[in-house]
Amino acid sequence: xxxxxxxxxxxxxxxxxxxxxxxxxxxxxxxxxxxxxxxxxxxxxxxxxxxxxxxxxxxxxxxxxxxxxxxxxxxxxxxxxxxxxxxxxxxxxxxxxxxxxxxxxxxxxxxxxxxxxxxxxxxxxxxxxxxxxxxxxxxxxxxxxxxxxxxxxxxxxxxxxxxxxxxxxxxxxxxxxxxxxxxxxxxxxxxxxxxxxxxxxxxxxxxxxxxxxxxxxxxxxxxxxxxxxxxxxxxxxxxxxxxxxxxxxxxxxxxxxxxxxxxxxxxxxxxxxxxxxxxxxxxxxxxxxxxxxxxxxxxxxxxxxxxxxxxxxxxxxxxxxxxxxxxxxxxxxxxxxxxxxxxxxxxxxxxxxxxxxxxxxxxxxxxxxxxxxxxxxxxxxxxxxxxxxxxxxxxxxxxxxxxxxxxxxxxxxxxxxxxxxxxxxxxxxxxxxxxxxxxxxxxxxxxxxxxxxxxxxxxxxxxxxxxxxxxxxxxxxxxxxxxxxxxxxxxxxxxxxxxxxxxxxxxxxxxxxxxxxxxxxxxxxxxxxxxxxxxxxxxxxxxxxxxxxxxxxxxxxxxxxxxxxxxxxxxxxxxxxxxxxxxxxxxxxxxxxxxxxxxxxxxxxxxxxxxxxxxxxxxxxxxxxxxxxxxxxxxxxxxxxxxxxxxxxxxxxxxxxxxxxxxxxxxxxxxxxxxxxxxxxxxxxxxxxxxxxxxxxxxxxxxxxxxxxxxxxxxxxxxxxxxxxxxxxxxxxxxxxxxxxxxxxxxxxxxxxxxxxxxxxxxxxxxxxxxxxxxxxxxxxxxxxxxxxxxxxxxxxxxxxxxxxxxxxxxxxxxxxxxxxxxxxxxxxxxxxxxxxxxxxxxxxxxxxxxxxxxxxxxxxxxxxxxxxxxxxxxxxxxxxxxxxxxx
Amino acid sequence: xxxxxxxxxxxxxxxxxxxxxxxxxxxxxxxxxxxxxxxxxxxxxxxxxxxxxxxxxxxxxxxxxxxxxxxxxxxxxxxxxxxxxxxxxxxxxxxxxxxxx
Numbered sequence: 001x002x003x004x005x006x007x008x009x010x011x012x013x014x015x016x017x018x019x020x021x022x023x024x025x026x027x028x029x030x031x032x033x034x035x036x037x038x039x040x041x042x043x044x045x046x047x048x049x050x051x052x053x054x055x056x057x058x059x060x061x062x063x064x065x066x067x068x069x070x071x072x073x074x075x076x077x078x079x080x081x082x083x084x085x086x087x088x089x090x091x092x093x094x095x096x097x098x099x100x101x102x103x104x105x106x107x108x109x110x111x112x113x114x115x116x117x118x119x120x121x122x123x124x125x126x127x128x129x130x131x132x133x134x135x136x137x138x139x140x141x142x143x144x145x146x147x148x149x150x151x152x153x154x155x156x157x158x159x160x161x162x163x164x165x166x167x168x169x170x171x172x173x174x175x176x177x178x179x180x181x182x183x184x185x186x187x188x189x190x191x192x193x194x195x196x197x198x199x200x201x202x203x204x205x206x207x208x209x210x211x212x213x214x215x216x217x218x219x220x221x222x223x224x225x226x227x228x229x230x231x232x233x234x235x236x237x238x239x240x241x242x243x244x245x246x247x248x249x250x251x252x253x254x255x256x257x258x259x260x261x262x263x264x265x266x267x268x269x270x271x272x273x274x275x276x277x278x279x280x281x282x283x284x285x286x287x288x289x290x291x292x293x294x295x296x297x298x299x300x301x302x303x304x305x306x307x308x309x310x311x312x313x314x315x316x317x318x319x320x321x322x323x324x325x326x327x328x329x330x331x332x333x334x335x336x337x338x339x340x341x342x343x344x345x346x347x348x349x350x351x352x353x354x355x356x357x358x359x360x361x362x363x364x365x366x367x368x369x370x371x372x373x374x375x376x377x378x379x380x381x382x383x384x385x386x387x388x389x390x391x392x393x394x395x396x397x398x399x400x401x402x403x404x405x406x407x408x409x410x411x412x413x414x415x416x417x418x419x420x421x422x423x424x425x426x427x428x429x430x431x432x433x434x435x436x437x438x439x440x441x442x443x444x445x446x447x448x449x450x451x452x453x454x455x456x457x458x459x460x461x462x463x464x465x466x467x468x469x470x471x472x473x474x475x476x477x478x479x480x481x482x483x484x485x486x487x488x489x490x491x492x493x494x495x496x497x498x499x500x501x502x503x504x505x506x507x508x509x510x511x512x513x514x515x516x517x518x519x520x521x522x523x524x525x526x527x528x529x530x531x532x533x534x535x536x537x538x539x540x541x542x543x544x545x546x547x548x549x550x551x552x553x554x555x556x557x558x559x560x561x562x563x564x565x566x567x568x569x570x571x572x573x574x575x576x577x578x579x580x581x582x583x584x585x586x587x588x589x590x591x592x593x594x595x596x597x598x599x600x601x602x603x604x605x606x607x608x609x610x611x612x613x614x615x616x617x618x619x620x621x622x623x624x625x626x627x628x629x630x631x632x633x634x635x636x637x638x639x640x641x642x643x644x645x646x647x648x649x650x651x652x653x654x655x656x657x658x659x660x661x662x663x664x665x666x667x668x669x670x671x672x673x674x675x676x677x678x679x680x681x682x683x684x685x686x687x688x689x690x691x692x693x694x695x696x697x698x699x700x701x702x703x704x705x706x707x708x709x710x711x712x713x714x715x716x717x718x719x720x721x722x723x724x725x726x727x728x729x730x731x732x733x734x735x736x737x738x739x740x741x742x743x744x745x746x747x748x749x750x751x752x753x754x755x756x757x758x759x760x761x762x763x764x765x766x767x768x769x770x771x772x773x774x775x776x777x778x779x780x781x782x783x784x785x786x787x788x789x790x791x792x793x794x795x796x797x798x799x800x801x802x803x804x805x806x807x808x809x810x811x812x813x814x815x816x817x818x819x820x821x822x823x824x825x826x827x828x829x830x831x832x833x834x835x836x837x838x839x840x841x842x843x844x845x846x847x848x849x850x851x852x853x854x855x856x857x858x859x860x861x862x863x864x865x866x867x868x869x870x871x872x873x874x875x876x877x878x879x880x881x882x883x884x885x886x887x888x
Numbered sequence: 889x890x891x892x893x894x895x896x897x898x899x900x901x902x903x904x905x906x907x908x909x910x911x912x913x914x915x916x917x918x919x920x921x922x923x924x925x926x927x928x929x930x931x932x933x934x935x936x937x938x939x940x941x942x943x944x945x946x947x948x949x950x951x952x953x954x955x956x957x958x959x960x961x962x963x964x965x966x967x968x969x970x971x972x973x974x975x976x977x978x979x980x981x982x983x984x985x986x987x988x989x
Contacts, residue, residue: 035950036908042949061911067919071926 006055010037010062017062020069022076029072033065089407093414096379100411102779103375107415109772110368111461112422115446115454117361119427121354122453123444124347130265132205133303137342138169138310140300140317144610145334153296156289158324158332162300165320168313169302171199175268176298179545179743180251180279182237190741191233191251193279194299200280201228203303204268211245211260214282224282227256231264233278256281268301293331302339314339330594334610353762356838360513360769365461367509367773370502371780372465376408377499378787380469401470408466409459416458420446423454433761468498499787500820503780507824510770510777511861512831517770518853519839519846520763526845527759532583532752533687533696535625539715539748540722541585542729544740546710553708554640559737560704560712564619566732567716572725575717577620578704580672581612582713583689584751585744595700597656598666598677611652612689612699613671615707621647621684623715631663631682638681638703645703646678651686652698671702672709678702691755693844715748722747762842774864777824781868785817789872796876797883806877813876817869824865825858832857892916894968896924900934900957901965907953925955933961 011034018030040058044050093100131137141151142158154162159174166172175194182189201213208228218226227249229238238244248255268277304313317337325332344351380387387400427444546556560578567576595611596602618634620626629650638645646667653662661683668677686696704712714733718725730742789796796809836848846853892914899913911921928934934955944951957965 031950032907032953035952036906039906039949039952040908061908061918064918064920065922068922068926071923075926 003050003052003055006059010059013062014065017066017069021072025072037062085403085406086410089410099379103372103411104414104418106368106371106776107412108418108422110365111416111454111457112419113426114361114365114457115419115423115450116426117357118453119423119444119446119450120430121358122450124354129343134342136304137204138302138304138313139340139342139345140302141338142296142335143338145336151338154298154300155293155296156298157291157293159298159300160290161324162320168305168308168316170305171203171303173197173199173203173301174298175200176283181741183250188739188741190743191278194277195283196280197283203301206266208260209263210242213260219282219284221284224284225254225256226259227251228260228262228280229258230262230278234261293328310339310341357765360766363509363513364769364773367506367776369461369464370506371776373468374499374502374780374783376465376469378783380472404470405466409462412458412462416454419454433764499784503784503820504824506777506780507821508828508831510773511825511828511857512835513770513773514857514861515832515854516835516839517767518857519836519843519850520766522846522850522853523844524759524763527692527756530692532692533685536748536752538718538722540718540726541582541746541748542714542742543744544712544742546740556710557705557708563733563736564617566736567729570725570728570732572718572720573716574719575619575623576714577617577623578712578714579614579616579620580709580712581614582715583687584755585713596668598668612697613669614699614701615671615704615709616701617704620715623717626687627685629683629685630661633682634703639705644676644678644706645681647682647684647701648680649684649686649699651696652700653683655698671707674707676702676707774861778864778868781865785869785872788816789813789876793879793883796879797881800879801881809877810873813873814869821862821865825861889968891972892920893924893928894972896921897961897965897968900955905954905956932958933964934958
């Protein structure tokens with residue numbers, strides 16, 4: 001045969017065989033073989049001409065390329081096997097839906113709860129705020145040195161001094177909370193808003209959605225009749241009408257032209273307790289602001305200069321605070337300035353709770369992983385026979401491991417998908433339970449970042465869950481599985497021990513979470529039993545501000561007294577009073593001040609005794625049910641013509657006079673801007689001011705008639721639900737004071753309860769996680785006990801045949817379970833003690849290692865565990881002796 | 889490691905860098921040599937690349953696939969030599985017999 005013909009045959013064979021090579025490698029493969037063939041021919045031809053023999057030899061080699069191509073094809077199919085494995089896994093799950101549902105549910109709970117918590121972490125701590133360079137925006141607060149966490153606003157005079165001295169901020173601007181009375185038609189409406197000083201919108205770095213923000217010359221008298229609306233106000237009150245920009249509206253009786261509408265994302269909630277503000281107008285500084293140093297009711301917002309850190313700004317403000325304290329010791333000694341980033345402020349008190357809940361949910365996830373691992377192990381040994389068969393007919397160990405991992409992955413992916421629903425639910429529950437004043441929570445959602453997190457989590461979980469059973473299976477090559485005596489395989493015993501380890505781990509983790517939940521529950525019930533020192537039940541609170549337009553200070557006091565008289569006549573009302581500050585209704589401007597006790601040496605600046613100073617009408621005390629302990633109450637006779645009279649709280653009396661009576665002593669202090677020199681006429685009970693878990697601060701009360709103010713809260717004790725009386729009370733105020741809107745109404749009981757929201761929030765979630773954990777652990781115990789009991793069926797049958805009775809077998813199984821539970825609880829107790837330490841700052845009235853809580857949770861978990869063991873044990877007692885005989 | 893794999897490593901060490909040259913040196917059929925090359929390439933014992941175009945053009949032939957031992961491959965060969973002692977002599981013979989086909 002011609003050498004050319006043989007060569008053509010070779011080339012054709014190569015092209016044919018190349019079809020076997022995976023498409024992705026085909027061209028390269030063909031090139032390599034053709035090059036080798038071509039090269040060989042060229043060389044041989046050049047040397048001494050091609051012989052037919054040599055051409056045949058080359059053809060033979062070309063045919064050998066088949067093995068090469070087949071090898072490549074096998075390699076490729078093995079990689080494609082992953083898809084095949086997952087399909088096979090899904091098929092197996094369909095064949096065993098009960099098992100599939102159980103594992104998927106357990107994983108969905110674990111992954112879902114974790115993702116849900118992450119969505120909250122994302123909203124609070126990760127997500128970008130809708131402002132320019134938000135990390136540079138800071139809020140500034142004054143706070144007492146003794147309790148820097150009790151942040152307060154800033155007084156106008158202090159703010160002006162800060163602004164004159166500060167170097168580290170690009171902008172420093174103030175917002176004065178202000179209630180605008182908006183009139184359109186007959187009914188005056190109250191719209192909370194702020195007077196803002198120059199640079200307010202620039203500090204946030206936000207432009208108006210429509211129109212513009214204020215120009216620099218609009219912060220001047222005569223030019224300041226302009227307003228910017230929030231998106232909320234614009235939609236609710238002005239029907240989202242764009243034509244509003246440029247129109248004139250009446251605010252506080254004055255025409256203001258609307259220059260702009262802010263975007264919906266602009267929500268500068270400053271002090272967390274303040275409600276959303278809907279209108280901004282320019283602040284014009286007057287002479288009066290330079291003198292107000294004691295009333296801290298401004299919000300200060302700043303923008304750090306580029307490159308300046310928050311620590312640098314804080315240390316600058318520490319210096320400013322020191323200088324001001326020396327300059328104005330009466331108002332500024334013992335005060336610090338807190339510089340807080342906007343993000344930290346928005347996350348508020350939730351940050352420590354979220355940290356803790358993240359820990360709790362991590363424990364829950366671990367339990368879910370241990371639980372699923374056990375279920376997978378159980379299934380792997382149930383499939384021992386199938387795996388042994390596949391092994392025997394040539395599947396290699398790695399291939400089987402890969403297949404098991406792919407199956408776990410299928411389960412985990414399903415768990416993740418279902419988990420997204422759980423996560424969505426968890427997120428919603430958290431938002432609905434969370435204290436209402438955490439602005440950042442509104443942004444909780446399942447965004448791309450959160451979903452990515454859950455996908456990554458799923459992969460990790462799948463690996464953790466799949467790796468142990470897969471490794472076990474790869475070791476399972478013995479013929480014992482094939483012969484059907486799987487349960488007698490020597491390897492089975494350690495495998496059961498492994499499974500017991502996972503159950504013990506679940507029990508220990510569940511006990512840790514349960515004890516945490518127990519401690520929080522005990523704290524909460526302790527708090528509920530704590531009396532605030534007054535009776536909040538049936539009390540309505542109505543806040544009003546009477547301005548100078550309503551008359552002189554004395555005239556305003558008369559109006560307030562008239563309003564009290566009118567409200568007293570409303571059916572169902574038992575007592576009415578008014579005070580400048582009431583507990584649990586966070587009103588700025590009222591509050592603590594320095595007190596001078598006459599006849600005592602003047603203490604060093606900063607060491608003056610402080611107290612909550614409240615201006616109150618005589619009716620305030622009976623309305624609140626604050627008890628009189630010594631002397632007399634304030635009365636109608638304590639008016640402007642008489643010597644000023646003061647009441648002090650028990651805490652104040654004890655601090656300064658010990659057990660002696662303070663009656664007749666004289667105090668000097670400032671109440672609502674009025675200097676007061678009063679004689680102590682009585683001692684009243686202590687009342688909590690802001691939280692049930694904080695000690696009641698010392699308090700001083702002075703009569704409204706002797707220290708007039710227009711900013712008061714009416715407290716009305718009713719014989720029924722205060723909400724029912726509110727409309728009648730409001731209409732009395734409206735009838736007497738037509739131009740004065742009621743700024744805020746509330747039930748005092750709700751106000752007190754709302755301070756427990758943060759705790760209730762944590763408690764609910766923590767307990768929910770703990771209950772889930774216990775449920776998962778119980779299913780774990782049940783599962784393992786069932787398998788153990790089934791594997792000992794023959795043994796039990798034999799024992800029955802030899803004369804053991806039912807109770808004896810029950811005891812045997814229960815003993816085995818009790819062992820696991822006891823070890824789990826012993827390890828869990830260690831975890832519980834650590835949990836107590838972690839929780840310490842959240843506890844109230846209960847020690848971190850409270851023995852009763854520990855005992856209770858141990859008993860509860862043991863009981864649940866015992867029930868979980870009992871069912872398999874009961875089944876074991878029903879084994880007939882015939883079973884043993886039959887199987888031999 | 890199989891004896892055949894060791895032979896292929898030895899051939900590579902002896903300067904045979906192309907598939908067919910390795911077959912010549914080892915007397916192994918193509919259906920054995922190539923899968924071995926693929927496997928040891930996957931394990932990182934050899935590195936494969938295409939010859940430079942200029943090199944091939946100078947010799948007026950298509951560019952060939954060029955295989956060479958990696959440091960790991962050299963180490964592996966050392967182990968193989970210790971295991972298959974007869975191979976050392978074989979390697980020496982390969983070196984002697986070597987003339988480009």
